[in-house]
Amino acid sequence: MTDKNVRFPQLFLRLSISVTMLSAVADRLGFWGKNSxxxxxxxxxxxxxxxxxxxxxxxxxxxxxxxxxFELLFPVLLLLGWKTRMAACGSCFLLLVFALSMTVALGIKAPLDYSVWVGSAGAFLLAVQPEYFFSIDQLTNKL
Known part of the structure; x- marks a missing residue:
């Protein structure tokens, strides 16, 4: 797979992890209303x-x-593409802790229903990328 083929899927993964985590924070702060x-x-x-x-x-x-x-810090960094590897690692481990806690406390169904394992795996995949396209990291590496 060439770098050209990875750019948009990588950006999509970065943005989807970010928006998903920020949505969870918005929910607990009451921004999504009662049906949340x-x-x-x-x-x-x-x-x-x-x-x-x-x-x-x-x-x-x-x-x-x-x-x-951390659920605010990591996705904001991912959205900006700044300190992307650190934010992706942090997101991976944070989501992994959530998944394990949910599994122990509620059973395996809860983290599967909320795709917490998938989010953690996606963040891990993002963390091991050699380069981050469309990011502040990419701009600073060129300088």
Missing amino acids: AWGNWENFEAYTRKLTFFLPESLSIFSAYTATF
């Missing part, structure tokens, strides 16, 4: 407590804030 997975922060905290049942409540709440921070 969480609809507000309180519901998201309750869901996080389910996934992190093995943690004390204070650490569970902290993990909700930490996950949200």
Whole structure:
């Protein structure tokens, strides 16, 4: 496969991972309204407590804030194409933690229904790319 054949699929993967993660954050902040997975922060905290049942409540709440921070940081970096490899690795491991937590707490069906495994695998595939097209990284490498 030539570089020319990879450019748009790679960009599509980068953008789809970004938009998907940002949509999840928008949901927990109430931007998607009542017909959504969480609809507000309180519901998201309750869901996080389910996934992190093995943690004390204070650490569970902290993990909700930490996950949200990284779920904002990584997709913004991916959208810009800046520090793309780091953002893709971070997204891969964040989604992997989500998938494993969902599997342990809720069973295998939940992460499969939400394609969390696919998102993690896609981020991993993005992380191992030799070059990032249509990105700030590409521009800075040329300089």
